[in-house]
Amino acid sequence: MSRPRHWDPAGDHHGGTPTYPWRMAPAGYFTRRQLRAKGLRPGGQDPAAQIMWRSRYGGTRPAYLYRLALAKPVRPMTPAKAAALAKANQARRTCPTCQRDAGYVLPTHLGTCLTCADHTALAA
Structure with missing residues (x-):
């Protein structure tokens, strides 16, 4: 063997x-x-x-x-850590173009929400 x-x-x-x-x-x-x-x-x-x-x-x-x-x-989640995590996740969902919460994490290859990406593609 x-x-x-x-x-x-x-x-x-x-x-x-x-x-x-x-x-x-x-x-x-x-x-x-x-x-x-x-x-x-x-x-x-x-x-x-x-x-x-x-x-x-x-x-x-x-x-x-x-x-x-x-x-x-594992270290327990502190209130400050939970707040920082919530703020970071909110930033990942906020579109920099229209400033709205997309409800999902924005695709990094687009950099905007899907609605704004569609409008940009149609304008080009």
């Missing part, structure tokens, strides 16, 4: 970082997204390992793994 393609638990071939193939990470190691789903964050720890897989666009992609034992709880 041959070993999987990205099997390097000692980190000899990947700069000292233990590397595992897709879906073969050891117990106790989680990605940022998996930690967040558990209400945790890496808490300042460096990645302890990585998983690698072949990308459909060519090459390989890594996902860094963190130790569950060193993870810390």
